[in-house]
């Protein structure tokens with residue numbers, strides 16, 4: 001991967017949680033790996049007037065811990081010499097003028113290439129783009145100079161607001177300057193799904209309705225809403241997880257192989273999938289979707305609250321903390337293959353995976369009971385934790401007769417590389433710095449995924465009779481989700497069945 005040109009990265013929300021927990025640690029790792037150029041600057045922004053020195057001290061705490069040795073502390077200080085702070089209130093136009101002056105005080109080499117990172121509440125996205133444009137900071141008018149801007153999630157609250165936001169941003173920056181982040185796409189294991197699908201002649205011919213029976217996508221969280229009730233309650237699982245992360249995963253799984261491995265070709269194919277999602281009609285919503293909300297329960301001896309008694313959540317909230325749905329893609333490759341998607345909070349463990357269920361062997365020559373207990377062949381693509389791939393198939397049990405038993409061939413992604421897997425933000429920031437937008441969402445993809453989920457959310461909001469099932473915290477959600485399956489013997493995969501111990505780590 002090439003090293004970025006010298007640059008200045010300007011972070012709106014430089015003092016926030018995301019910056020301290022993810023962005024600066026990712027930049028520091030890139031610095032350690034010598035992925036950054038010799039000359040660069042990072043300018044954190046926030047409303048309070050603080051000096052570079054104080055800001056660097058604050059960041060030292062975020063980048064180090066009690067185990068950091070003296071050489072690591074020294075490296076952190078080297079890195080922080082590149083970091084500065086500028087006071088800016090996003091609602092004060094004058095402050096943007098001061099920002100421009102500050103940037104202009106930097107050496108030409110680093111101020112030519114500007115990456116803005118808008119890591120603040122989405123209500124500021126448009127106004128930040130407008131102010132930067134008014135000052136000409138978006139213009140790429142000299143030689144190879146570049147100007148790019150990253151926006152955090154959530155991107156819109158529904159189709160209309162996403163469209164409006166896209167229009168407002170595109171009135172300021174060009175699409176190829178805009179990087180809409182979906183941090184799931186920065187995960188190694190998600191990128192690996194592309195490689196797995198497109199680099200292996202073994203699986204390529206099987207990747208269609210002829211050989212695949214159905215596909216499952218699960219993103220389970222064991223935590224509840226914690227202290228994010230004020231953010232989460234107006235949103236819910238459909239907006240928070242399905243519209244962005246899970247539909248992006250589905251697009252990667254289901255897209256046609258692009259003719260070239262470049263940003264435009266890949267994103268073109270992904271958007272075709274999203275646009276081919278069969279709309280779930282009003283009459284289908286009760287049978288194609290199941291939503292739930294966690295209720296108080298005891299998990300491994302500990303009493304945990306129900307969603308409605310969490311901080312900043314209204315007592316009468318009808319926000320879904322769980323959603324399962326059945327989707328179809330209307331194209332030649334996937335016609336009538338069900339994609340079962342589920343996500344929820346306070347499920348038994350934290351796990352994200354895609355399970356490809358292959359068709360059975362057709363004519364059975366072995367004892368039916370044995371092959372049935374084995375289940376169909378499955379390919380599990382695990383995204384987190386214990387990233388890897390598991391292929392399940394049947395083999396003969398040694399000894400008399402022909403009893404077939406399930407076995408698994410597994411690959412753990414950690415075996416491939418001795419170093420730990422890079423954090424999603426490392427990859428995404430580096431990509432934005434070198435101008436590769438493959439792993440970022442394009443305007444049309446964002447709108448296509450909102451177009452799919454919007455009518456469902458609208459139906460829930462306007463049909464008070466639509467069901468919201470309570471599920472005890474620590475369970476796999478409402479059992480009614482089983483009704484989504486087309487055949488009675490089908491079920492979700494339940495990774496990590498043995499969850500009674502304190503450690504809910506989920507092995508592949």
Ligand SMILES: NC(=O)c1ccc[n+]([C@@H]2O[C@H](COP(=O)([O-])OP(=O)(O)OC[C@H]3O[C@@H](n4cnc5c(N)ncnc54)[C@H](OP(=O)(O)O)[C@@H]3O)[C@@H](O)[C@H]2O)c1
Nearest residue numbers: 013014015016017018046047088089090119120121152153
């Ligand atoms: N935190 C996460 O793990 C996470 C994960 C995914 C996405 N995100 C997204 O990232 C964004 C930021 O989240 P966060 O958790 O970092 O929020 P946060 O901790 O509340 O930080 C908000 C940041 O915005 C700044 N800010 C607020 N009002 C401002 C104003 N008028 N002018 C200038 N700066 C202002 C704050 O700076 P001062 O208070 O210093 O002025 C602070 O740096 C949100 O869009 C969120 O959805 C966050």
